Amino acid sequence: MATYKARLQEYDALLSQDAINIRDLRALCFSGVPDEGGRRALCWKLLLNYLPLETNQWQDTLNKKRAQYRHFVEEMVVEPARLSKNGSGNNHVEDHPLNPNPDSQWGSFFKDNEVLTQIDKDVRRLCPDIMFFQRGTDFPCQLVVDDPEVERLHRRVTHTSLNATAVTRKGLGIKKMETSGRRSTTTEDYHPLPPGSEAHWEVVERILFIYAKLNPGQSYVQGMNEIIGPIYYTFASDPIIAFRENAEADCFWCFISLMGEIRDFFIRTLDDSASGIGAMMERLMTNLRHHDHQLWNRLRVQELRPQFFSFRWLTLMLSQEFDLPDVIRVWDSLFADADRFTYLIQVCTAMMVQQRDTMLQNDFGSNMKILQHYPPVDVQVLLSKATELVEGGELPPADPTTPDPPSS
Amino acid sequence: MAKKTYDLLFKLLLIGDSGVGKTCILFRFSDDAFNTTFISTIGIDFKIKTIELRGKKIKLQIWDTAGQERFHTITTSYYRGAMGIMLVYDITNAKSFDNIAKWLRNIDEHANEDVEKMILGNKCDMEDKRVIPKEKGEAIGREHSIRFLETSAKANINIEQAFLELAEAILNKTPGRDPQEGQDSTVHPSKTHGRPERQCCA
Numbered sequence: 001m002a003t004y005k006a007r008l009q010e011y012d013a014l015l016s017q018d019a020i021n022i023r024d025l026r027a028l029c030f031s032g033v034p035d036e037g038g039r040r041a042l043c044w045k046l047l048l049n050y051l052p053l054e055t056n057q058w059q060d061t062l063n064k065k066r067a068q069y070r071h072f073v074e075e076m077v078v079e080p081a082r083l084s085k086n087g088s089g090n091n092h093v094e095d096h097p098l099n100p101n102p103d104s105q106w107g108s109f110f111k112d113n114e115v116l117t118q119i120d121k122d123v124r125r126l127c128p129d130i131m132f133f134q135r136g137t138d139f140p141c142q143l144v145v146d147d148p149e150v151e152r153l154h155r156r157v158t159h160t161s162l163n164a165t166a167v168t169r170k171g172l173g174i175k176k177m178e179t180s181g182r183r184s185t186t187t188e189d190y191h192p193l194p195p196g197s198e199a200h201w202e203v204v205e206r207i208l209f210i211y212a213k214l215n216p217g218q219s220y221v222q223g224m225n226e227i228i229g230p231i232y233y234t235f236a237s238d239p240i241i242a243f244r245e246n247a248e249a250d251c252f253w254c255f256i257s258l259m260g261e262i263r264d265f266f267i268r269t270l271d272d273s274a275s276g277i278g279a280m281m282e283r284l285m286t287n288l289r290h291h292d293h294q295l296w297n298r299l300r301v302q303e304l305r306p307q308f309f310s311f312r313w314l315t316l317m318l319s320q321e322f323d324l325p326d327v328i329r330v331w332d333s334l335f336a337d338a339d340r341f342t343y344l345i346q347v348c349t350a351m352m353v354q355q356r357d358t359m360l361q362n363d364f365g366s367n368m369k370i371l372q373h374y375p376p377v378d379v380q381v382l383l384s385k386a387t388e389l390v391e392g393g394e395l396p397p398a399d400p401t402t403p404d405p406p407s408s
Numbered sequence: 409m410a411k412k413t414y415d416l417l418f419k420l421l422l423i424g425d426s427g428v429g430k431t432c433i434l435f436r437f438s439d440d441a442f443n444t445t446f447i448s449t450i451g452i453d454f455k456i457k458t459i460e461l462r463g464k465k466i467k468l469q470i471w472d473t474a475g476q477e478r479f480h481t482i483t484t485s486y487y488r489g490a491m492g493i494m495l496v497y498d499i500t501n502a503k504s505f506d507n508i509a510k511w512l513r514n515i516d517e518h519a520n521e522d523v524e525k526m527i528l529g530n531k532c533d534m535e536d537k538r539v540i541p542k543e544k545g546e547a548i549g550r551e552h553s554i555r556f557l558e559t560s561a562k563a564n565i566n567i568e569q570a571f572l573e574l575a576e577a578i579l580n581k582t583p584g585r586d587p588q589e590g591q592d593s594t595v596h597p598s599k600t601h602g603r604p605e606r607q608c609c610a
Contacts, residue, residue: 118476121427122448222426222476223450268478307482311451320447365456365469372454 004034011039020046020053029336032329032380038240040332044231047335048254062246069210069249070143076213077206078143080109081151115212115220116205117157122225123205124190130324132233133201134189139245140198141206153205154192200236204228207252211259221266223312226319228255230327261340265315280314280341281306283391287349290392295356302364309371313348314341321351326379333383342391350386351377414458414467418578419489420571423511424496425504426475429530432561433496434472437571442562449474451482459572461579468575480514487518492526492574499529499545499558500537508548524577526555528570533563 011034014024025046033040045051050065051058083106126133144150193199207228212220231254235247243250259266270276285306289296312320317334319327330347337343351374352359359367422430431446431453438455453472458465471490473483487493495511497504508527515525529545532538542558549556555573559566 118426125447128447221478222448222474226447226450266478268481271481307485308452308454311482316450320450365454365467368454369456 008034008036008039011043015039015042016055018055020055022046022053023338026336026338030333033332038238038243040328041235041238041240041243043332044234044335045250045254048257050250050254050257062250065253066246066249069252072210072214072252073141073143073206076210077153078147078150080112081144081153081156082149083109112209112213113157116153116209118222119205119208119212119220119225120154120157122222123201123208126201126204126225126229127233127324128189131189133204133229134191134199136193136197137200137203137236137247139247140196141203141248144206145196145198148195152192152198152202153209154202200232203236203248204232207232207248207255210252211255218263218267223266223316224259226316227258227262230319230324230331231255231258233324234328262315262317277311277315280345281310284310284314284345284348287345287389287391288352291349291389292353292356295352295359298360299367302367304364304367304371308368310348313351314344317344318347321374322377322379329379330383343386345391346386346389347383349389350382353389354382354385414465416464416466416579416582418466418468418491418575420468420470420492420494420574421486421490422470422472422494422496423483423514424475424494424528425498425501425507428475428496428498428501428504429561430475430496431472433494433528433530433559433567433570434470436561436564436567438470440564442564444562451479452486457571459575461572461575464579466575466579468571484514484518487515487523488520490519490523491578492524493519494526494528494570494574495554496528496530497540497545498531499540499542500531500534502539505529505540505544512552522581524574524581525552526557526570526574526577527552528566529556529558531560531562532558532565533560 010028014020014028025043029043029047033043042051046053050061052061123133144152190199190201192202204225208220208224211224212218228251232247232251235251235254236244238244238247264270264273264275265277265280267276272278285296288299318330321327322330334340334344334347352371354377355370355375359370362370422434424430426448431449432442432444434453434455435446436442438457449472451474455470455472456467457470458467460466471486473479473486493515495508495515497508499505512525515523527545527549529540529542532542545556545558548554555577557566557570557573559570561567
């Protein structure tokens with residue numbers, strides 16, 4: 001207990017400096033950030049380069065960034081929603097829903113809805129094992145929930161199909177009309193909340209939508225929701241109200257910053273480039289071969305390819321492999337890693353090495369099960385193992401040859 | 409561990425747009441349960457189930473794929489090894505039905521020529537939200553000479569049936585498991601032609 005208190009003090013001393021020493025901060029955070037007093041949320045903002053290291057600039061940065069995000073919401077969420085609600089654009093009088101002109105606001109409105117449909121599906125299945133994203137936020141976005149003229153994002157994609165009327169004929173001239181109501185509750189728990197409030201998943205939906213709008217080349221890719229999840233959860237549970245009420249904007253910027261580093265994993269055309277997911281998987285297998293040649297060989301003989309499991313591990317930074325509290329703990333270390341993904345490679349290697357005895361006995365199917373549904377584990381043990389497995393072995397060439405297709 | 413507990417190994421693949429219920433179908437079949445809140449599949453997932461067919465123990469190795477375009481480079485690499493492919497759409501989602509043509513092209517491009525195919529119209533318990541009539545599903549099955557079933561992972565309709573039918577079709581064309589046998593796949597048009605493509609659901 002005493003050591004824990006000392007640890008908290010260590011954090012407080014570090015975080016109250018005029019200029020934070022990032023190396024000290026990384027070293028401290030690497031072994032896990034305490035939950036208390038919003039320290040984790042604050043440290044993540046620093047580690048993800050959202051907050052500057054000069055403490056006296058924090059408020060200024062936060063004000064600016066939050067205002068900027070608010071502007072994005074107005075421009076990309078509120079304005080188009082008014083357009084759809086009122087059926088007219090704000091400057092093109094002749095614009096209409098069937099306008100084929102590529103500049104038509106309606107055209108882009110419908111295109112956005114395609115992206116939105118995908119986002120909507122995914123945010124409604126975010127972290128289903130905890131009751132958090134289904135619940136209402138204490139700080140709904142006022143621009144959206146208080147204005148009856150503004151249609152919610154999920155409404156844009158859930159009521160686009162027409163109501164169906166089934167006509168059944170019974171005997172002569174007797175018709176029975178059965179109008180089916182739309183939305184007979186789908187994913188039960190992730191339902192929209194009444195006017196004036198909104199659920200956390202709706203907030204995440206808005207962040208992802210704005211990200212997709214700002215990055216039209218990449219747009220939304222499945223899995224981004226799993227990257228936002230832990231960050232948003234951490235920020236939206238911050239005990240400091242001034243931070244918690246701005247969780248949405250702060251999370252948006254941290255997500256942008258993190259995506260700046262891992263974006264290439266989500267881009268198909270970069271799969272085989274040096275910064276793409278293919279090279280990452282190659283690095284992982286090289287590291288495994290270096291530390292555990294026997295296990296590496298076993299997987300090779302079984303034709304258990306890295307794509308079968310490590311594609312997801314690496315792309316999502318392990319966010320689907322553990323329970324949320326464990327994911328958050330792992331991310332403390334990953335964010336604290338100055339050479340960002342080196343440690344991720346080490347953790348993934350450790351996950352395999354920890355299971356080596358079983359895996360050397362198992363057949364292909366059982367090994368797949370272990371790697372795809374990783375057995376319960378003490379992450380602290382896993383992380384200490386990972387620190388031992390410093391990346392070694394010959395690094396893959398800049399342009400790795402594509403792996404053989406699996407044989408039947 | 410290494411002892412063979414089965415007679416045959418069939419590799420199956422589930423494909424289709426995201427959110428049509430591929431993972432739920434697989435979960436219903438493998439664990440006989442339903443869960444509305446599945447996280448989205450990233451890349452691929454994998455399950456094994458052993459069934460018995462005509463006195464043979466058949467191990468089904470079933471690959472569940474992510475639906476979104478981004479994952480196609482990863483997922484199409486599994487097509488080649490698959491002996492059976494289930495193409496799933498959602499009867500409450502017109503787009504997922506329209507995309508069947510695209511998925512079939514994918515199969516043509518990446519899968520073995522003699523791969524057994526099946527089209528599933530999932531979520532058939534949601535009658536009030538249906539936008540694709542069953543007849544349209546049957547028609548597309550007929551058009552391409554592919555088996556068709558409407559299923560519901562939630563209400564457990566036709567799920568087991570679908571897997572058994574697909575497995576049976578594969579079994580039919582693997583008489584002696586002679587490695588040479590694969591070369592006979594050129595006769596496959598005549599083989600599948602006469603087969604009624606819709607021994608379909610009640």
